[in-house]
Amino acid sequence: MRANCWHGKKDVRVDRVPDPVILNSGDAIIRVTTSAVCGSDLHLYNGFIPTMEKGDILGHEFMGEVMEIGRGVRNVKVGDRVVIPFTIACGQCESCLMQLFSLCENSNPNAFIQETMMGHAGSGAFGYSHMTGGFAGGQAEFVRVPFADVGALKIPDHLTDEQVLFLGDIFSTGYMGAELCDIRPGQVVAVWGAGPVGQLAIASAKMLGAERIIAIDRFPYRLRMAVEKAGATDVINYEEVSTLEALKELTGGRGPDACIDAVGMEAHGTGLQYAYDRGKQMAKIAFDRPIAVREAIMACRNGGIVSVMGVYGGFIDKFPMGTVMNRGLTIKAGQCHVHKYMRPLLDKIEQGLIDPSFVISHRMTLSEAPKAYDVFMHKEDECMKVVLKS
Amino acid sequence: MDSLRTREESDGQVGTISKGLGLFSLGLGLAEMAAPRVLAKAIGIEPDVRTRLTMRLFGARGIASGLGILAKPRRPIPVWSRVVGDAIDLAFLAWAFKSKRTHTERLVGAMVAVLGVTVLDAVTGAKLQKDQPPKVPQKKVLAVTINRPLQEVSQRWREVAGDIAEKGNVTFSTAPGGRGTEVRVEITMPSRIKKAVGRVLHNDVEQLADGDLRKVKQLIELGEIIHSDASIHRGLHAAQPSGKKGA
Numbered sequence: 278m279r280a281n282c283w284h285g286k287k288d289v290r291v292d293r294v295p296d297p298v299i300l301n302s303g304d305a306i307i308r309v310t311t312s313a314v315c316g317s318d319l320h321l322y323n324g325f326i327p328t329m330e331k332g333d334i335l336g337h338e339f340m341g342e343v344m345e346i347g348r349g350v351r352n353v354k355v356g357d358r359v360v361i362p363f364t365i366a367c368g369q370c371e372s373c374l375m376q377l378f379s380l381c382e383n384s385n386p387n388a389f390i391q392e393t394m395m396g397h398a399g400s401g402a403f404g405y406s407h408m409t410g411g412f413a414g415g416q417a418e419f420v421r422v423p424f425a426d427v428g429a430l431k432i433p434d435h436l437t438d439e440q441v442l443f444l445g446d447i448f449s450t451g452y453m454g455a456e457l458c459d460i461r462p463g464q465v466v467a468v469w470g471a472g473p474v475g476q477l478a479i480a481s482a483k484m485l486g487a488e489r490i491i492a493i494d495r496f497p498y499r500l501r502m503a504v505e506k507a508g509a510t511d512v513i514n515y516e517e518v519s520t521l522e523a524l525k526e527l528t529g530g531r532g533p534d535a536c537i538d539a540v541g542m543e544a545h546g547t548g549l550q551y552a553y554d555r556g557k558q559m560a561k562i563a564f565d566r567p568i569a570v571r572e573a574i575m576a577c578r579n580g581g582i583v584s585v586m587g588v589y590g591g592f593i594d595k596f597p598m599g600t601v602m603n604r605g606l607t608i609k610a611g612q613c614h615v616h617k618y619m620r621p622l623l624d625k626i627e628q629g630l631i632d633p634s635f636v637i638s639h640r641m642t643l644s645e646a647p648k649a650y651d652v653f654m655h656k657e658d659e660c661m662k663v664v665l666k667s
Numbered sequence: 668m669d670s671l672r673t674r675e676e677s678d679g680q681v682g683t684i685s686k687g688l689g690l691f692s693l694g695l696g697l698a699e700m701a702a703p704r705v706l707a708k709a710i711g712i713e714p715d716v717r718t719r720l721t722m723r724l725f726g727a728r729g730i731a732s733g734l735g736i737l738a739k740p741r742r743p744i745p746v747w748s749r750v751v752g753d754a755i756d757l758a759f760l761a762w763a764f765k766s767k768r769t770h771t772e773r774l775v776g777a778m779v780a781v782l783g784v785t786v787l788d789a790v791t792g793a794k795l796q797k798d799q800p801p802k803v804p805q806k807k808v809l810a811v812t813i814n815r816p817l818q819e820v821s822q823r824w825r826e827v828a829g830d831i832a833e834k835g836n837v838t839f840s841t842a843p844g845g846r847g848t849e850v851r852v853e854i855t856m857p858s859r860i861k862k863a864v865g866r867v868l869h870n871d872v873e874q875l876a877d878g879d880l881r882k883v884k885q886l887i888e889l890g891e892i893i894h895s896d897a898s899i900h901r902g903l904h905a906a907q908p909s910g911k912k913g914a
Contacts, residue, residue, distance in 0.1 A: 280907065282905070282907065294907045294908060295907070295908045295909055295910040296908060296910070297896070297908040298908060298910060300894040300896075300899060301891055301893055301894060302890075302891060303889075330897070330903055330904070330905045330906065331905060332905025332906075332907055333905050333906040333907065334896075334905075334906060334907045367888070367889055367893070369814065369888050369889060370814055370884075370888060371812070371814045371846060371847060374814070382884070383881075383884065383885050383888060383889055383893055384893060386893060386894065386895050386897075386898035387895075387897075387898065388881060389874050389877050389878060392877075401893075401895060404906065407897060407903075407906065410895040410897075410898065411895040411896060411897025411898055411904070411906040412895045412896060412897075412906055413895075413896040413906050413907050413908060414906070421896070421908065423893060423895075
């Protein structure tokens with residue numbers, strides 16, 4: 278089969294590789310019909326995530342048709358059209374039973390790597406380095422899906438791939454980011470990053486009842502989409518004004534009730550602080566440029582919530598812990614527990630409350646995956662989200 | 668009591684000598700770094716560019732040894748590092764005799780002084796070596812919580828534990844709140860060198876035992892061991908299918 282493989286920093290290629298086979302009784306083999314390039318794939322592309330190997334198949338946002346199932350699979354059958362969550366969960370460990378699916382205790386065969394780096398291990402994930410298990414990703418013609426009974430969500434025929442594809446990651450992630458904010462009517466939510474996750478976090482905050490939603494980015498086309506499609510009420514272009522000052526002005530000096538970081542480790546910024554973070558990252562003495570999360574903490578109102586959905590890889594410095602403690606902030610974070618959100622969010626799509634496909638800006642074929650990464654990376658042609666058709 | 672007091676006094680003496688050697692090493696090293704020309708003249712060697720560079724390198728070595736000794740004055744290895752350094756110094760001084768611009772009397776004096784310090788270093792190193800407690804193999808407890816009742820876990824342990832059952836003592840206890848069973852396995856740790864080699868060769872005892880324990884958890888909770896496209900291979904492998912069937 279053909280698959281988009283990582284070969285090094287800024288080097289991905291569509292290679293011929295062997296077809297997947299059933300390895301465990303709960304596996305299903307999926308023929309991928311649509312996949313996507315995620316913002317977090319760019320962290321791999323840019324070489325910021327450790328434990329990658331040449332030849333790793335990328336892609337953790339994908340859907341398709343079930344072609345083969347293991348002997349233990351009961352809930353899906355050959356021919357079903359399914360969306361797959363990007364994390365892999367067994368459904369039987371304590372974490373899964375608590376619906377903390379991205380912290381599954383059984384799905385990561387390389388748990389020891391994360392234990393060494395992070396204290397404890399998270400779940401396995403598709404196409405996202407060997408510290409999440411070394412699972413082949415879905416930017417391919419076929420993919421093996423472990424625990425198909427737990428993860429694969431059957432999709433009704435009347436919904437298109439593009440309407441439901443993002444249930445497997447960015448829609449669920451954006452929704453969880455908003456849900457962690459405990460939004461109540463009349464509240465103000467600020468969202469750092471108006472990329473795909475940010476757009477869907479804004480749309481989710483709106484669905485959850487936020488009165489005022491402020492989008493923060495540096496690209497006018499993204500800020501425009503945040504207002505026109507996602508439901509933001511205000512925007513801040515941080516290259517034109519000071520984010521903290523603008524937020525104080527917009528919120529009457531109080532600060533947003535909740536702040537969502539939908540940026541993560543490759544944040545951009547201005548001034549000396551940004552140069553310092555960028556220099557450390559380039560010198561390989563830091564994984565992350567934590568500009569967005571620092572700003573979110575500083576901006577949040579007293580006693581508010583900071584929800585971190587952007588991906589971080591390691592240790593960060595200049596972290597305003599004094600602000601967190603003295604102003605009684607709550608920080609909530611996590612890789613999305615996608616399995617928990619897919620079904621209720623599918624219902625919202627079916628009810629016509631949201632169509633997450635509004636974020637798609639580019640459609641390409643699997644063969645064009647290297648170009649897709651390049652276009653997305655450089656934000657060419659106002660690129661927001663690329664989907665790949667197999 | 669007398670013999671105990673004598674042993675403590677002896678320990679105290681050798682510790683004091685060791686600290687003294689550490690301070691001496693640090694002081695001499697700093698002097699060599701700061702004033703190589705003056706020191707070279709003092710020991711009768713022409714202070715040309717090469718000599719000054721050599722003196723500075725020796726100074727850096729002396730500072731490292733000194734700090735090592737002062738950090739752990741009862742450990743013999745930092746003191747032995749001084750003995751090695753003394754041997755290098757002596758070789759350097761012997762080589763300096765070849766030069767016609769050497770002040771022979773001062774050089775002989777320097778060699779005698781270094782020889783004296785070498786004897787003191789070696790005696791102190793030997794004494795510290797002798798006083799080291801016998802090496803006891805390090806033990807480590809690895810633990811995992813299996814989301815099944817204690818009775819089920821203990822009954823199935825022999826059947827599913829495989830290698831780890833042979834690697835160490837195992838104990839079972841019910842987790843707080845009855846949330847599964849805590850399994851603890853005590854393993855004997857290899858030396859640091861063996862562990863480092865094991866990591867490179869992918870056969871580190873701790874890592875293998877930890878992996879085995881996770882597999883036991885998977886076997887009891889799920890009925891099988893979970894594979895990824897890479898994990899079915901020994902060592903590093905790309906995360907892509909290989910056409911190889913799983914277990």
